[in-house]
Amino acid sequence: MSKPIFYHAGCSVCVSAEHDIINLIGKDNVEVVHLGEDRSRIMEAEQAGIQSVPALVTPSGNVLHINFGAAMADVKG
Amino acid sequence: MSKPIFYHAGCSVCVSAEHDIINLIGKDNVEVVHLGEDRSRIMEAEQAGIQSVPALVTPSGNVLHINFGAAMADVKG
Numbered sequence: 001m002s003k004p005i006f007y008h009a010g011c012s013v014c015v016s017a018e019h020d021i022i023n024l025i026g027k028d029n030v031e032v033v034h035l036g037e038d039r040s041r042i043m044e045a046e047q048a049g050i051q052s053v054p055a056l057v058t059p060s061g062n063v064l065h066i067n068f069g070a071a072m073a074d075v076k077g
Numbered sequence: 078m079s080k081p082i083f084y085h086a087g088c089s090v091c092v093s094a095e096h097d098i099i100n101l102i103g104k105d106n107v108e109v110v111h112l113g114e115d116r117s118r119i120m121e122a123e124q125a126g127i128q129s130v131p132a133l134v135t136p137s138g139n140v141l142h143i144n145f146g147a148a149m150a151d152v153k154g
Binding site (some may be wrong): 004016017020023024025026036055058059060062064065066068 | 081093094097098100102103133135136137139140141142143144145
């Protein structure tokens with residue numbers, strides 16, 4: 001894994017944090033995954049240890065839960 | 078405010094997040110404030126809207142609470 005991955009679900013907290021992360025890290029330096037639109041990656045996010053979104057998984061595999069938008073249980077619906 | 082400011086209190090969650098943020102943003106691109114050692118900045122952190130540490134305040138003034146190390150009430154002691 002070479003880039004950090006930002007997982008979100010389109011909520012307002014998520015979108016605000018996405019803008020902040022892109023401004024801080026640079027658009028080309030982070031992969032953004034919308035779990036509401038790309039549900040095939042929910043399992044990957046859970047396996048990475050994500051409990052809520054928005055969250056950033058670092059290249060070393062650490063999970064940074066950023067503020068609180070929605071629990072993964074709600075994202076899974 | 079030109080740089081983001083990372084506030085922490087020396088807890089293990091804080092130190093881990095500090096390493097991640099420095100790796101992501103670059104050491105020269107973020108100011109790190111240890112509120113346990115620099116208690117004169119606790120009021121500034123609270124006024125920025127920080128409720129727990131570690132937290133990152135963006136140049137635009139948004140607060141990103143990252144994971145959860147300690148509540149500000151505990152930092153204030």
